[in-house]
Amino acid sequence: MGNGSPLPLTPRKSPRQGRSIATVDAIFEATIQVLASDGLIRLNTTRVARRAGVSVGTLYQYFANKQALLFAVLERHLAVLAGAIEDACGDNPLVMVETVAEAVVMAYLRAQMAQAELSPTLYRIALELDARGLIDLTVRRSARAIEATLSSAIDGGFADPGLLAQTLAAALYGTVPAFCHRVLSPADGIEAQRQLTIMFRSYLLAHQRP
Amino acid sequence: MGNGSPLPLTPRKSPRQGRSIATVDAIFEATIQVLASDGLIRLNTTRVARRAGVSVGTLYQYFANKQALLFAVLERHLAVLAGAIEDACGDNPLVMVETVAEAVVMAYLRAQMAQAELSPTLYRIALELDARGLIDLTVRRSARAIEATLSSAIDGGFADPGLLAQTLAAALYGTVPAFCHRVLSPADGIEAQRQLTIMFRSYLLAHQRP
Amino acid sequence: MGNGSPLPLTPRKSPRQGRSIATVDAIFEATIQVLASDGLIRLNTTRVARRAGVSVGTLYQYFANKQALLFAVLERHLAVLAGAIEDACGDNPLVMVETVAEAVVMAYLRAQMAQAELSPTLYRIALELDARGLIDLTVRRSARAIEATLSSAIDGGFADPGLLAQTLAAALYGTVPAFCHRVLSPADGIEAQRQLTIMFRSYLLAHQRP
Amino acid sequence: MGNGSPLPLTPRKSPRQGRSIATVDAIFEATIQVLASDGLIRLNTTRVARRAGVSVGTLYQYFANKQALLFAVLERHLAVLAGAIEDACGDNPLVMVETVAEAVVMAYLRAQMAQAELSPTLYRIALELDARGLIDLTVRRSARAIEATLSSAIDGGFADPGLLAQTLAAALYGTVPAFCHRVLSPADGIEAQRQLTIMFRSYLLAHQRP
DNA sequence: GATGAATGAGTGTTCATTCAT
DNA sequence: GATGAATGAACACTCATTCAT
Numbered sequence: 001m002g003n004g005s006p007l008p009l010t011p012r013k014s015p016r017q018g019r020s021i022a023t024v025d026a027i028f029e030a031t032i033q034v035l036a037s038d039g040l041i042r043l044n045t046t047r048v049a050r051r052a053g054v055s056v057g058t059l060y061q062y063f064a065n066k067q068a069l070l071f072a073v074l075e076r077h078l079a080v081l082a083g084a085i086e087d088a089c090g091d092n093p094l095v096m097v098e099t100v101a102e103a104v105v106m107a108y109l110r111a112q113m114a115q116a117e118l119s120p121t122l123y124r125i126a127l128e129l130d131a132r133g134l135i136d137l138t139v140r141r142s143a144r145a146i147e148a149t150l151s152s153a154i155d156g157g158f159a160d161p162g163l164l165a166q167t168l169a170a171a172l173y174g175t176v177p178a179f180c181h182r183v184l185s186p187a188d189g190i191e192a193q194r195q196l197t198i199m200f201r202s203y204l205l206a207h208q209r210p
Numbered sequence: 211m212g213n214g215s216p217l218p219l220t221p222r223k224s225p226r227q228g229r230s231i232a233t234v235d236a237i238f239e240a241t242i243q244v245l246a247s248d249g250l251i252r253l254n255t256t257r258v259a260r261r262a263g264v265s266v267g268t269l270y271q272y273f274a275n276k277q278a279l280l281f282a283v284l285e286r287h288l289a290v291l292a293g294a295i296e297d298a299c300g301d302n303p304l305v306m307v308e309t310v311a312e313a314v315v316m317a318y319l320r321a322q323m324a325q326a327e328l329s330p331t332l333y334r335i336a337l338e339l340d341a342r343g344l345i346d347l348t349v350r351r352s353a354r355a356i357e358a359t360l361s362s363a364i365d366g367g368f369a370d371p372g373l374l375a376q377t378l379a380a381a382l383y384g385t386v387p388a389f390c391h392r393v394l395s396p397a398d399g400i401e402a403q404r405q406l407t408i409m410f411r412s413y414l415l416a417h418q419r420p
Numbered sequence: 421m422g423n424g425s426p427l428p429l430t431p432r433k434s435p436r437q438g439r440s441i442a443t444v445d446a447i448f449e450a451t452i453q454v455l456a457s458d459g460l461i462r463l464n465t466t467r468v469a470r471r472a473g474v475s476v477g478t479l480y481q482y483f484a485n486k487q488a489l490l491f492a493v494l495e496r497h498l499a500v501l502a503g504a505i506e507d508a509c510g511d512n513p514l515v516m517v518e519t520v521a522e523a524v525v526m527a528y529l530r531a532q533m534a535q536a537e538l539s540p541t542l543y544r545i546a547l548e549l550d551a552r553g554l555i556d557l558t559v560r561r562s563a564r565a566i567e568a569t570l571s572s573a574i575d576g577g578f579a580d581p582g583l584l585a586q587t588l589a590a591a592l593y594g595t596v597p598a599f600c601h602r603v604l605s606p607a608d609g610i611e612a613q614r615q616l617t618i619m620f621r622s623y624l625l626a627h628q629r630p
Numbered sequence: 631m632g633n634g635s636p637l638p639l640t641p642r643k644s645p646r647q648g649r650s651i652a653t654v655d656a657i658f659e660a661t662i663q664v665l666a667s668d669g670l671i672r673l674n675t676t677r678v679a680r681r682a683g684v685s686v687g688t689l690y691q692y693f694a695n696k697q698a699l700l701f702a703v704l705e706r707h708l709a710v711l712a713g714a715i716e717d718a719c720g721d722n723p724l725v726m727v728e729t730v731a732e733a734v735v736m737a738y739l740r741a742q743m744a745q746a747e748l749s750p751t752l753y754r755i756a757l758e759l760d761a762r763g764l765i766d767l768t769v770r771r772s773a774r775a776i777e778a779t780l781s782s783a784i785d786g787g788f789a790d791p792g793l794l795a796q797t798l799a800a801a802l803y804g805t806v807p808a809f810c811h812r813v814l815s816p817a818d819g820i821e822a823q824r825q826l827t828i829m830f831r832s833y834l835l836a837h838q839r840p
Numbered sequence: 841g842a843t844g845a846a847t848g849a850g851t852g853t854t855c856a857t858t859c860a861t
Numbered sequence: 862g863a864t865g866a867a868t869g870a871a872c873a874c875t876c877a878t879t880c881a882t
Binding site for chain 6: 674675676686687690695696
């Protein structure tokens with residue numbers, strides 16, 4: 001791989017033309033498929049290109065290197081998660097604090113489960129690429145959404161909603177994947193969701209009381 | 211790397227003689243140093259051996275694989291964490307539930323911080339090696355210790371202390387590393403510890419009330 | 421080497437384009453040269469590639485393994501031998517039994533001598549790769565050709581031409597290389613050929629008489 | 631391996647003392663066992679030493695090289711073969727030419743079959759070590775024995791018994807192993823023996839007639 | 841004499857990346 | 862723009878051999 005040097009994080013060309021967009025999408029899709037079926041270790045640019053039905057050369061026309069490709073995939077995944085949380089928060093303005101926790105946990109879990117196969121691999125990519133910056137950005141983005149909801153909660157009155165939101169977001173992005181690894185049966189998944197909801201709700205209430 | 215096949219998880223020979231023990235220790239230490247200074251990607255057996263002041267051959271005399279070596283390092287790290295939690299729990303029998311959360315979080319965080327540099331890398335190793343089994347074992351081991359403490363708590367009376375312990379352990383092993391990534395200043399670390407403690411304590415109390 | 425697993429016996433891609441064909445040929449030629457000049461033990465993929473004027477990577481683009489490469493060379497050699505025998509048999513339908521032996525021996529010997537330098541090494545490859553199957557196939561192929569000629573011989577009348585053909589083919593592929601080792605001067609070669617011819621002819625006549 | 635340099639062909643010390651002899655024998659036996667069970671490729675000095683119940687160091691006390699060890703094993707095997715032929719020839723002075731062929735073929739085949747498992751491997755060793763000299767010596771030794779018998783045959787009268795003996799010996803050492811590879815059922819073995827005997831006998835008679 | 845820990849050169853193989861066509 | 866053949870640095874791992882104990 002050879003990381004360490006400055007990363008070009010975005011596709012080389014903004015693909016405006018239809019053919020380009022289709023190609024880029026095919027490459028994205030192929031990457032995810034290879035990741036799911038062969039694993040990160042066996043993912044290599046040739047394989048991705050073949051699965052995408054293009055040549056390696058073409059792949060390199062759109063992504064400066066393997067890193068950039070993986071980074072882009074991670075970016076997409078995190079955007080989906082953050083979007084899910086924002087949707088959950090946006091849908092419920094003026095809610096009771098009681099329900100915030102549940103809504104957020106559910107939204108995140110649902111989004112994760114949708115790509116359950118991929119999620120651990122993506123976390124590995126995040127570490128491999130040292131993509132803390134990207135993750136931090138996403139966590140902060142989610143934290144902002146949560147903070148807004150907390151602030152507008154009917155029975156809010158938190159001293160420092162920002163801190164709470166940060167804590168929750170970090171716990172979410174950190175804990176849930178850990179739970180995902182472990183979850184096998186749907187029953188376990190439901191129980192996990194219940195416990196996480198309880199934990200988050202009681203955390204919020206603890207801060208609310210004073 | 212070449213994964214997929216059964217892993218020999220233990221050193222090839224039980225190093226009884228003094229020279230052997232010293233060699234194995236040197237290799238362990240070198241692995242951690244290389245991990246910290248060069249990162250997992252740039253870690254290769256030659257480099258580890260050189261840093262340990264031995265030859266590659268010697269390294270392979272004690273570890274069947276690169277995988278086995280990394281696995282062993284991970285094993286050690288997790289053992290330290292689990293030990294820290296057990297100590298914290300064992301030290302405080304008959305405590306108030308209030309203090310359990312704090313003790314556990316503090317113990318874990320302190321142990322993690324001691325190898326802060328290493329921790330993210332070790333989690334990556336865990337994924338790379340698909341060492342879920344090992345992690346699960348460790349989480350369960352910690353859960354058992356926590357459960358014991360919860361059960362013997364003066365003001366306990368939990369319906370299902372096992373479930374609580376499991377949740378806490380999973381959240382601990384999942385969340386704290388996520389926090390570690392983010393923590394830079396000691397001040398942040400202290401704040402993180404405070405919030406986690408609050409979260410865990412309120413989670414326990416929530417279950418206790420009914 | 422690392423044998424034991426299923427062998428991919430054919431080049432990875434069917435080299436249709438001119439450049440590819442040239443490359444594959446160069447690799448073949450280089451393998452033979454290295455085999456002749458350095459011996460099997462010192463043959464390694466790097467050396468072959470260098471001698472072929474290509475990079476190792478290119479070599480591995482056309483041959484999955486070192487094994488596959490050697491196997492292909494052996495395949496070629498055996499095909500030449502079998503072809504020589506078939507030609508000799510096909511050229512002489514309706515011959516006297518007397519001349520069959522001579523024709524076959526001469527054809528085989530000439531083909532062997534053409535690659536005299538290589539022949540012992542190739543037999544070693546055969547053992548190294550456990551290519552008995554391939555050799556058996558070749559021997560059988562030659563036996564079929566000999567049998568056909570024996571059956572169509574004017575003064576034939578053999579009870580079991582198949583058995584005779586098998587014996588001759590086996591003796592040929594087994595004995596001649598043994599002779600080749602020993603042969604140094606052309607004079608010796610001629611004498612060897614004479615004696616082998618006599619042996620084969622008298623063997624055939626012995627079966628014919630009854 | 632690194633061949634090409636002058637070979638020390640004999641054990642370093644002439645093992646006179648009982649313990650030494652036992653050790654050398656154990657190493658010999660171990661070598662053959664490893665050869666049979668693991669194959670030449672996986673034979674390495676450590677494994678041999680372990681199987682022999684001694685340390686590598688000890689092995690190297692008696693054999694200068696891996697080569698020397700293998701060479702010694704080959705030497706033993708060939709000595710057994712040559713001995714068998716000499717016995718067969720010596721047992722039958724003043725025989726009919728008719729029976730010489732049969733006796734020789736039978737003797738050789740019997741000796742080969744006794745170590746059938748090993749024989750192909752040994753031929754590979756011969757090539758690996760470039761032990762033509764040793765084989766030539768053995769073939770000549772057998773040729774001498776055969777020549778003596780031919781000369782003393784009642785109905786002999788060969789023009790050049792030496793040439794005949796050479797041819798037979800070469801055919802024997804060359805062909806029989808080739809047959810051995812192919813032979814599976816005892817029935818096949820018997821048929822092979824019959825055909826070889828016929829071939830050799832008719833060859834001798836062909837030379838006798840004029 | 842015996843031991844076995846240590847050595848390190850050597851080899852097969854992979855794969856990100858380039859560039860002539 | 863697209864192709865895919867070619868590159869070659871990099872790495873995991875083996876094993877004959879030595880030598881301090």
